Each structure stands twice: as structure tokens, then as C-alpha cells.
Amino acid sequence: MNKKTTWILAPLAAATLALSGCGDDSSDSSAPSATSAAEATSSGEAAPASNMMEKIPSPFVMTPQMDPTYVGSVDGTDAYIALARSGDDMVAFLCDGNEMWTWMTGTMDGDKASMSSPDGATLTASMSDGTVTGQVSAPGMPDKAFTAKPVAAEDGLFRATTNHDGTDYTLGWIMTPDGVRGLERQANGSTTGGIAVDRNGDDMDDRQRERRQERREQLDCDEMTNYNMWLVAQPQTPPVAEMVSMNSVQMEGC
Template identity: 90%
Template sequence: MNKKTTWILAPLAAVALSLSGCGDDSSDSAAPSTTSAAATSSGEAAPASNMMEKVPSPFVMTPQMEPTYVGAVDGSDAYIALARSGDDMIAFLCDGDQMWTWMTGTMDGDKASLSSPDGATLTASMSDGTVTGQVSAPGMPDKAFVAHPAAAEEGMFRATTNHDGADYTLGWIMTADGVRGLERQANGSSTGAIAVDRNDDDMDDRQRERRQERREQLDCDEMNNYNMWLVAQPQTPPVAEMVSMNSVQMEGC
């Protein structure tokens, strides 16, 4: 039986509201300049190229796009999040380590086909409110996934932040099972990585080893600075949750 871990938030991050999302980078002094516009639930179609701007920022209290779906990718540490507007769709794939890609595409009936400039592809079908399909990305061959409608505590987030004069795009995916997040600069460098599972009982030996390797590789001072920056931001539920997740990931530093 799965046992959900109770997360203890930092003192300045004590917010007991519902949350949703996946992640990116920021500095200790620069305030986030979010590119995400307020999400719409009107059902009006938005071209996939414009839908990125409608993904909610974790720094502003805005709802998820309707509908939004979240799930895990089989045989990997990656999570997948998708949002639909009319016949247009976007998807975010993130493993909280190096894998990061945003895809755009369309729905044709109950079939979806998406792709990204870096070569990632996604094909899926929708049935009874569930999205089932295959996704591939650089370094990851075709993998199956199942995504369900995002609950109140789940979702996809995107924002632009600035660190030492460099702009980063943050992406977070939050699910009932855990969080995957990463920040990516235009030149491909990344920071703010987060990959934490809520249900420790579900982690196999490979996942435990991978997390230990990540802890050893992480610059703990950098992670601590990032967490301090997050604490200084508006403490919306997603940000508060990420503070907690980062604190968990820093255990053992």
C-alpha cells in the first residue's frame, strides 16, 4: 500500500492551499518576469504556438488551463503534462535532471500528434478523459505514458526568470506522486533541477541510486541559494511546495 509522505514547509512557505505544476531558474535578487498570461477556461481555441503563454506561472495565482492532463512516462523518471485548447495541444516532458522539452501540435478527432524543434515527438489518443500514447525525446526512445486530468493539487507551470542577467525558462510538473522541474537557458544550460517522489515506497533501487548520485553531483550551495530565492518569492502554493521539495532533495548535502 502506498504511503504518502507529509511535507514540512519552510517557515516562510507555510501555505495550505491547492497547487499544481513543473519548473525553471531564478536568482537571489531578481524578481520573476513571468511570461505566462492568466489561463483561460472559456474553451476558446488558441493556436498551439500561443498556448505556451497561457501556461500558468507558479508565482501568480492563476488556474490551470482546461483541460490539463498529467502523468508518468513508463520506464523513466520523466513526467508528462499536456493541455488542450480546441484542436491545439501543447505538452511538457521533464525528468527533473536533463530531459526538458516543450512540444506543440494538434488533435484530429481523438488522435494527437505533437513535436518540438529538438526532435521530440508525441502521439496519443484520448478516451474517457484519459490521454494514452507514446513519447520520444533526444536520449530517450519511444516510451508509453498515461495522463489523467489534473486534480486540484496537480498541474503544469511555466515562467521566465532572470539570474545574474541571464534569462531562464522554468518548467514544473506537479502530480500526486511527485514533482519534476528544471530551468533552462536559451543556450541549453540548466539549473533548479528537482525530482522528488512523494511515495517513497514506490521507489525502486535504480531510482534510489539515481537520486543519491544526483545529491553527490549537485552543488549544495547552489541549491541552497535557489531555495532561499524561492522563499523570497510570492508564496503561492506551487512555490511553497517547491521550497519543501528542494529541502527534501538537499537532505544529505
């Protein structure tokens, strides 16, 4: 993966500020909610097919992944990709935890998939022996190869929405055995924070150490602490509990 500057999701100045979504609800609720069919994505992107969006689970609720769901990495980048299928309909999320945030929709025809997004992202893929391989492109990223495999327990594609003080937020996470990529965006499409966490291991290389140091320099330790406090206050589903642990790793040295 390329070395990039990445951000841990900030608490938006308060530990109690909720992650999330682009919904129509204007109440002052900070509790995460399941994805609404009415929500929008970033500026210039139309929301994926509403029925598919509604099936993407929130990390804060014990809801199973769509079956099947596949997750993997994009060659030569920091981006992860997740694909989910319901019948012949498919949705994909491409995210690098920095700026890249693209939702694509399309269909599966036999063992071939084709998806696109209003902002010009495209994906073509094929399935063989339960593994999805293909090519994906997005604004600022030319064609790249990817491989995605069926999700393991507690991994997958997650999305949550909420409203705080009349402002909508949306959160998208991709959790894989190797780490997490995700972004938090306001309803107007501006990015308010992101996450790119590699699971800690004894073989962590210099690139990972450098990225961790960059994150510490970019964000005040108090912000990272507040974010972790917010996560701890949420229902401790397996994805959230794992995120608490992974975010704590990023705080080492604070």
C-alpha cells in the same frame, strides 16, 4: 523508472538569482514573470505556438491551469509528461529532470492528438474516459508509452521566465501526485540545473534513496540551502510551497 543522475535546481551562485526564462526583456529584474510569447526554447527548438505558451501558468502566480491539462509518467524512464489543450490546439512538455527538455505542439482531432517539435520529438495519443494514453519519442529516447490523467489541485504544467544581469532564463515544471520533474535553461539552450523529486512516503524504495544520495553528492549543501532560501522568498503559492517542502526533503542529512 530508470535510475538516473538528477539535479536539484541550483541557485546559480546566489540565493536571489531568479529562475527562468527566455524573454526579450533585458532589464536586471530577478522577479519571476509570466511566460512571454516572444521567448524561445532551447537551441534547435522553435517556441511552441505563442498563444498556447502564454496560457501556461507560472508557479509564482495564482493562475489556473489550462482546462484541460493532463500529467503523467513515461514508461521505463524518469520522464514526466504534461499535455494542455485550448480548443483544438495542444502543447506538451516532456522532461526527465536531467537533460530531456522538449516542448511539442499540435492539434486534437476528435479523441486523437498528434504533436511534434523541431528537434524531432513526436507524440501520438488518444483520449478515453478522461485519460490520455499514447506514445512519445524524443532525441535519445525511442518510442515509449505514457498515461496522463487530469491534474489534481496544485499539480500541473508550469513555466516562468525572468532576466538577471542581462541573461535570460526559463523554467519548466511538471508537478504530479508522484513528484516533480523540471529543468532550468539559459536562453542559449544550455541546461543550468534540473529537478527530479519523488514525493516522500513510507514505502520509499532503495532506488529513491540512492537517487537522493546521488543528488547530495552532486550538489553542495550550501547550494541547496540557498535555493530553498530563494524559494521561501517568493510568493508562497501552493506549487512553490510544495516545492519548498520537497526540496527540504532532499536536504536531509546536509
